[in-house]
Each structure stands twice: as structure tokens, then as C-alpha cells.
Amino acid sequence: MKSIFGSSQTKINKQKPLVSIYWDSQNVPFTEEKAKLMAAFANSKGRLISGKVYYNSKSGNHFFTEKNLGSIGFTGIDVPCPLKNAADDRLMSDYLEDIHGNQPPDVAIIVSGDGDFKKLVLNQKKLSKKAIVVAQRGNVKQNLKIVADDFHFVDELPNLVSNKAVIQKDGKLPYITYDDAVNCFIEAIKTAVREGRSTTYSIIASLMCQSQRFPNYKGVSTIHKPDGTKFSSFKNFVAAVVKQGKIKLQNDEILLV
Incomplete structure (x- = not known):
């Protein structure tokens, strides 16, 4: 007997995994070039639905604005708080809200080497979903690195996306x-x-x-x-x-x- 869910189930199976990026810019400095490569990398893993960049406007060590972020498809989340883990806590809170929302990410890309995000990675895996960590060389905790489904250094992104024909030979993104x-x-x-x-x-x-x-x-x-x-x-x-x-x-x- 043909299932009454046959056609809709086939459609669901053909859909690309939904990908969200959570970027701790205090741990991995954000640049437009890195963002474009990160978006290309995310789309090679499925369909990018959200890119969030966490920063502290009072710290004075970031060189972008929310307008700049919006022009390249990212959303800036300002956490102007002197507490050490304020941005990390906000990132975790947003992740939990996303995972229980209307479009929960199948793949979470955490751009940070902070060991505090081990909890996020383990939660994602507990839900049978994938967690990818992208970190800065010399600034990553081993306990985070070993639990991730995939781990990459941010300076590997050009090779990672070019190997999947997402970036042109002249170094410019094809979009x-x-x-x-x-x-x-x-x-x-x-x-x-x-x-x-x-x-x-x-x-x-x-x-x-x-x-x-x-x-x-x-x-x-x-x-x-x-x-x-x-x-x-x-x-x-x-x-x-x-x-x-x-x-x-x-x-x-x-x-x-």
C-alpha cells in the first residue's frame, strides 16, 4: 500500500540540512572576508538560515557595525556587559531558543575556541544533530575540539570552500x-x-x-x-x-x- 505521506516525505528527505552560525567575535575576530568564506562553508554543509555575530560595543575592539553585518547576511548581537561570560551566555541562550523554534538548525557552526561551548556541542549531538567548531589557531580548548563532529581552523576556510568549487580561482566569491x-x-x-x-x-x-x-x-x-x-x-x-x-x-x- 502506498503511504499517504509518500510525496511529502520525499520532499522532506530532499531538503538540505538547515545551518546556523554562532560567532563569538571576542574569541575569533570578525572580518568581512572571513564572513563570506564562513557563509560559503555553511552553504556547502546545507542551507544557511542564520548567521549571528556576538560582540561588545563597549569593548572597542571590534571594527564593524550592525549595518556592515547586515550587508553580508549576518546579524550583530551586541552584549555591552563587563561580565566575562556575558556574550557566551547570550550565545547559548539564542542557540537554545533556535533549537526549540520553528526552524531548528540541523547543523550548528560555533566560531569560537572557548571551552564553555562544549555544552552547546553536546546538546546538539544529543538531539542527533551536527556541531562544527571553527577556531583561531592557538586559541582553542582541547575539551571543545574533541567533542565536535568536525573541527577546522579559521585560516583553513579558503581551502575548504575552494575544494567544493564554492569560490572562484581569482579568490572572489561567485555571488x-x-x-x-x-x-x-x-x-x-x-x-x-x-x-x-x-x-x-x-x-x-x-x-x-x-x-x-x-x-x-x-x-x-x-x-x-x-x-x-x-x-x-x-x-x-x-x-x-x-x-x-x-x-x-x-x-x-x-x-x-
Whole structure:
């Protein structure tokens, strides 16, 4: 007898594992380059649904803002507290909330060498899920390293993602973040207006591919949403920007609001 759950079960089995990143920036310094490599690495393990970076705005030892983080698909979690383990406690609290939420991660990537996160790793494994630790050389506790399902040093990321054909030979990632794609899009509209050209879909798409500021944009398929999915067409991307209120459509032309 054919199961009434057959088709839906097949669909579930084909879904990629959901991946979340928990980054302790006080233990492993955060940079945009590392973040892009980390996102590529996460997507090689499944589908990245969340990237959280924990920092203390009062410490003065971080060189990014929440706006910078958002542009590359990460969320900044500021823990401005003088207590030593405040950021660690917040990271653990968020992890527990995620694991019991609507989209619990199948794979948790902990970017830290702090031994306190052994509890997180063991909890993830207890739930029959995977825990990956990525740490800085010379700054990792052995008790954390040995319990992880997979362990890597952060300087290994370029090789890890290039081996899976996620990064191009020239060292540039083969995608562009959604926010950067929107900026590239707006730049193309302004260029068309300045040059006295129409702002139809085809012209704007062509100008975006010619952008010097955003060389990673090579078509709508290279736009990388924070959840790892892609737009099915350029028109769908334009519709998303319209929904944001940044542009409007008029007589088959794209206009800035």
C-alpha cells in the first residue's frame, strides 16, 4: 500500500540540512572576508538560515557595525556587559531558543575556541544533530575540539570552500549579497538616467553586469539571500526591491522613488 505521506516525505528527505552560525567575535575576530568564506562553508554543509555575530560595543575592539553585518547576511548581537561570560551566555541562550523554534538548525557552526561551548556541542549531538567548531589557531580548548563532529581552523576556510568549487580561482566569491545587489541595481538606474538611456529591465540588467563597484554580480542567479536561496528571475528581484519602497515601475521602466 502506498503511504499517504509518500510525496511529502520525499520532499522532506530532499531538503538540505538547515545551518546556523554562532560567532563569538571576542574569541575569533570578525572580518568581512572571513564572513563570506564562513557563509560559503555553511552553504556547502546545507542551507544557511542564520548567521549571528556576538560582540561588545563597549569593548572597542571590534571594527564593524550592525549595518556592515547586515550587508553580508549576518546579524550583530551586541552584549555591552563587563561580565566575562556575558556574550557566551547570550550565545547559548539564542542557540537554545533556535533549537526549540520553528526552524531548528540541523547543523550548528560555533566560531569560537572557548571551552564553555562544549555544552552547546553536546546538546546538539544529543538531539542527533551536527556541531562544527571553527577556531583561531592557538586559541582553542582541547575539551571543545574533541567533542565536535568536525573541527577546522579559521585560516583553513579558503581551502575548504575552494575544494567544493564554492569560490572562484581569482579568490572572489561567485555571488553577491542581496543588499549589495540592491546598491548595484540603484547605481545602474542612476547611470542610465545620467546617460539619457531608458531604464527598462534589459538595460538595467546589462548595466548591473558592467558595474565596477560590484564585480561579483553576473546576473540574478548570483544574488545570495541571507537564507541561502536565490531569485528565480530578474523580475522577481525587481519586485522585491519595489516591495522595499526603493523603486517603482512605470510604463515598463524602473524609476527611483
